[in-house]
Amino acid sequence: MDIVVLCKFVPDLVEDLEIDASTHLLDRNFLRLMPNELDDHALEEALLLKERHGGTVTVVTVDAGDVDEALYTAAAKGADRVVKIVGEGLDQGLSSQRLAALFAQAAGEWPHDLILTGTQAVDDLDGFAGALVAARLGMPYVGYVTKVASENGAVVARKEYPGGLNADIEIVGQAVLGIQSAEKPPRYVVTSKVMAAMKSVTIEEFEAGDAQADLELPITGMAVPQSAAHAEMIVGSVTEVAEKLAKLLRERGLVA
Amino acid sequence: MCGDICVVVETLRGQVAEITYVMLAAGRQLAQGLKTKLTAVLLGQGVQKLADTLGAADRVAVLEHPALAEFNPDAYLTALAAVFAGRTPRVILCGHTAMGTDLACGLARRLKLPVATSCRTFAIEGPDATFAALTCGGKLIAAGRLPDPSCVATVMAGGYKADAGKVAKTPPIETLPVPAGLDAVRTRFKQYIEPPAGDVDIAKQPILVSVGRGVQNKDNIALAEELAKALGGVVSGSRPVIDQVWLPSTRLVGKSGKQVKPKLYLALGISGAPEHAEGMRDAELIVAINRDEKAPIFGFAHFGAAVDVLELIPALTARVKQA
Ligand SMILES: Cc1cc2nc3c(=O)[nH]c(=O)nc-3n(C[C@H](O)[C@H](O)[C@H](O)COP(=O)(O)OP(=O)(O)OC[C@H]3O[C@@H](n4cnc5c(N)ncnc54)[C@H](O)[C@@H]3O)c2cc1C
Numbered sequence: 001m002d003i004v005v006l007c008k009f010v011p012d013l014v015e016d017l018e019i020d021a022s023t024h025l026l027d028r029n030f031l032r033l034m035p036n037e038l039d040d041h042a043l044e045e046a047l048l049l050k051e052r053h054g055g056t057v058t059v060v061t062v063d064a065g066d067v068d069e070a071l072y073t074a075a076a077k078g079a080d081r082v083v084k085i086v087g088e089g090l091d092q093g094l095s096s097q098r099l100a101a102l103f104a105q106a107a108g109e110w111p112h113d114l115i116l117t118g119t120q121a122v123d124d125l126d127g128f129a130g131a132l133v134a135a136r137l138g139m140p141y142v143g144y145v146t147k148v149a150s151e152n153g154a155v156v157a158r159k160e161y162p163g164g165l166n167a168d169i170e171i172v173g174q175a176v177l178g179i180q181s182a183e184k185p186p187r188y189v190v191t192s193k194v195m196a197a198m199k200s201v202t203i204e205e206f207e208a209g210d211a212q213a214d215l216e217l218p219i220t221g222m223a224v225p226q227s228a229a230h231a232e233m234i235v236g237s238v239t240e241v242a243e244k245l246a247k248l249l250r251e252r253g254l255v256a
Numbered sequence: 257m258c259g260d261i262c263v264v265v266e267t268l269r270g271q272v273a274e275i276t277y278v279m280l281a282a283g284r285q286l287a288q289g290l291k292t293k294l295t296a297v298l299l300g301q302g303v304q305k306l307a308d309t310l311g312a313a314d315r316v317a318v319l320e321h322p323a324l325a326e327f328n329p330d331a332y333l334t335a336l337a338a339v340f341a342g343r344t345p346r347v348i349l350c351g352h353t354a355m356g357t358d359l360a361c362g363l364a365r366r367l368k369l370p371v372a373t374s375c376r377t378f379a380i381e382g383p384d385a386t387f388a389a390l391t392c393g394g395k396l397i398a399a400g401r402l403p404d405p406s407c408v409a410t411v412m413a414g415g416y417k418a419d420a421g422k423v424a425k426t427p428p429i430e431t432l433p434v435p436a437g438l439d440a441v442r443t444r445f446k447q448y449i450e451p452p453a454g455d456v457d458i459a460k461q462p463i464l465v466s467v468g469r470g471v472q473n474k475d476n477i478a479l480a481e482e483l484a485k486a487l488g489g490v491v492s493g494s495r496p497v498i499d500q501v502w503l504p505s506t507r508l509v510g511k512s513g514k515q516v517k518p519k520l521y522l523a524l525g526i527s528g529a530p531e532h533a534e535g536m537r538d539a540e541l542i543v544a545i546n547r548d549e550k551a552p553i554f555g556f557a558h559f560g561a562a563v564d565v566l567e568l569i570p571a572l573t574a575r576v577k578q579a
Contacts, residue, residue, distance in 0.1 A: 013393045013527070016550065026396065041499075097370075120357070120373075122393050125400075127371045131361035140330045140443045141362060144354040144512070156446065160512055161268060161354050164451030164505060169329065170444045178357075180512070181499045215370040217407075219400040222391075225552070231544060231560035238567045245543065246575035248559065252541065254463065254520045255487060255576055 001055035002111035003046040007039040009065035024221035033065030038118025044182035056080040058110040064091035075201040076193040087208025098213035100132030119143040119178030126217035134176035143178030262345040265298040275351035277421030280312040289380030301325035311425030319432040329358040330441035337366040338435030352410035364408040371408040376415035393529040394552035455506035462519045463489025470525015474502040479569040486576040510535035525565040528553025
């Protein structure tokens with residue numbers, strides 16, 4: 001089975017997010033980017049499938065953030081090819097529609113029975129890359145997938161519903177799957193293997209060209225939510241906080 | 257349906273899902289503001305009787321076919337694309353859910369419409385309908401216009417009360433013709449896999465000590481267990497904790513896990529992402545500990561403290577035990 005994994009970089013949410021005073025959008029100047037967590041699960045699921053059924057894994061990402069390191073890491077984990085989509089302004093934040101246009105173009109260049117990607121990314125606003133890629137390529141899409149199996153020439157995607165219920169959906173032919181979590185936690189790879197990949201692996205480049213997105217969504221502004229009902233903050237040292245909290249819980253009859 | 261607000265009804269195992277009522281509440285507001293009608297589109301097999309539960313809509317359009325008996329992404333997409341082709345509804349609302357997010361993007365592209373995802377609230381501003389969407393794990397709100405003349409939007413729980421979308425009334429029903437192509441789809445529902453049984457049901461616990469990625473590693477779960485024991489509660493967790501197998505999947509709180517409403521929800525090192533909030537924001541008392549004082553969880557917790565959880569948990573356990 002030949003699999004293409006689509007990965008994107010997203011804002012690191014541990015950092016403070018600032019709004020640009022002139023555009024009213026997320027200020028990307030000092031933004032730290034990191035790989036989208038669910039894409040990492042998609043890569044893991046692809047590697048598990050390769051281990052079981054053979055085939056190849058090609059990882060495609062867009063040139064924004066520390067992508068080379070992420071691609072070498074993917075290669076060290078077992079990806080056969082690593083590809084970077086390069087072009088002007090790709091690090092300025094892409095809409096999902098634009099990203100999907102690029103991914104759909106690039107994915108076609110490499111063999112793919114399956115395309116896997118994270119079911120969504122933390123900064124999606126105008127769609128999800130995987131579902132949009134599927135629509136562009138005319139392939140079926142199933143999201144919220146937690147397990148992928150290959151049975152009698154068909155793919156069976158385990159789809160997650162609330163409360164721990166799952167459903168198996170069978171797909172005949174090529175498909176795009178949005179991964180919610182891999183069957184196992186994504187594997188860890190030691191730095192020495194990543195360093196070795198840096199020496200032996202070549203990152204292939206794919207020119208973005210001037211493929212423009214259509215159906216863009218007008219975002220007029222962003223803001224940090226100002227909640228009217230902010231939590232009442234308990235201040236002090238850890239000991240003081242523990243003391244006040246225990247008192248609060250006792251007053252409310254919550255200490256058994 | 258031209259110019260209507262259309263809600264794609266979500267059903268699971270013959271039951272209307274709660275998000276449908278959230279969408280109907282949102283849809284009613286939009287329809288009122290734009291002086292148009294609210295149509296519920298109900299797909300399935302043997303589902304017409306559910307129309308009685310969709311009284312918030314001005315009418316229910318029903319499409320039944322064996323291929324729609326259980327959720328099947330390709331079949332539902334084929335059906336919806338045919339239902340809306342050439343009709344230009346003002347807005348098509350889908351759930352920001354396992355089902356709705358499989359449909360919204362494909363539907364939008366087939367109909368050549370833009371799509372707005374993770375919308376929480378809508379508003380009418382002059383001639384425009386606008387949306388507010390939660391993004392970046394709840395750390396930002398993005399606002400925009402719902403593009404004319406037509407677009408698709410996914411609706412998250414949290415912006416509207418489901419009860420506002422529940423109206424006891426039997427709306428008129430329109431039966432839609434079965435479109436071509438439903439027998440030729442490439443996806444097929446195979447079977448349900450039931451949730452694992454045997455563990456405690458966190459939805460029934462009065463006290464939950466809930467841990468997030470902030471507890472750092474599996475070994476620290478023991479600290480939370482000890483606090484839970486002292487409080488007479490059990491330990492639950494956020495998605496990363498379950499995905500790392502620090503806790504079993506039965507302990508997951510949130511959109512893909514359990515909806516909980518305990519007397520006390522102690523959130524330890526949990527950021528408060530919308531998918532987590534969806535499962536616990538109705539708890540009677542939410543106390544959040546997070547060293548980032550800007551963490552979204554403080555926006556809806558009742559009490560909070562910006563301290564290190566790994567230091568606080570043992571200190572709190574000791575104080576509780578002294579009681
Ligand atoms: C389709 C979908 C469904 C999902 N369903 C669910 C679901 O059901 N349940 C769920 O929980 N999530 C769900 N998620 C994931 C959700 O979006 C968030 O990623 C997740 O809730 C984050 O978990 P967290 O708060 O533990 O981790 P993070 O967001 O990483 O937050 C960790 C927090 O810990 C704090 N912290 C770190 N170290 C310390 C310390 N020493 N002391 C104090 N604080 C510390 C940090 O400041 C941070 O705020 C879903 C996502 C998707 C896309």
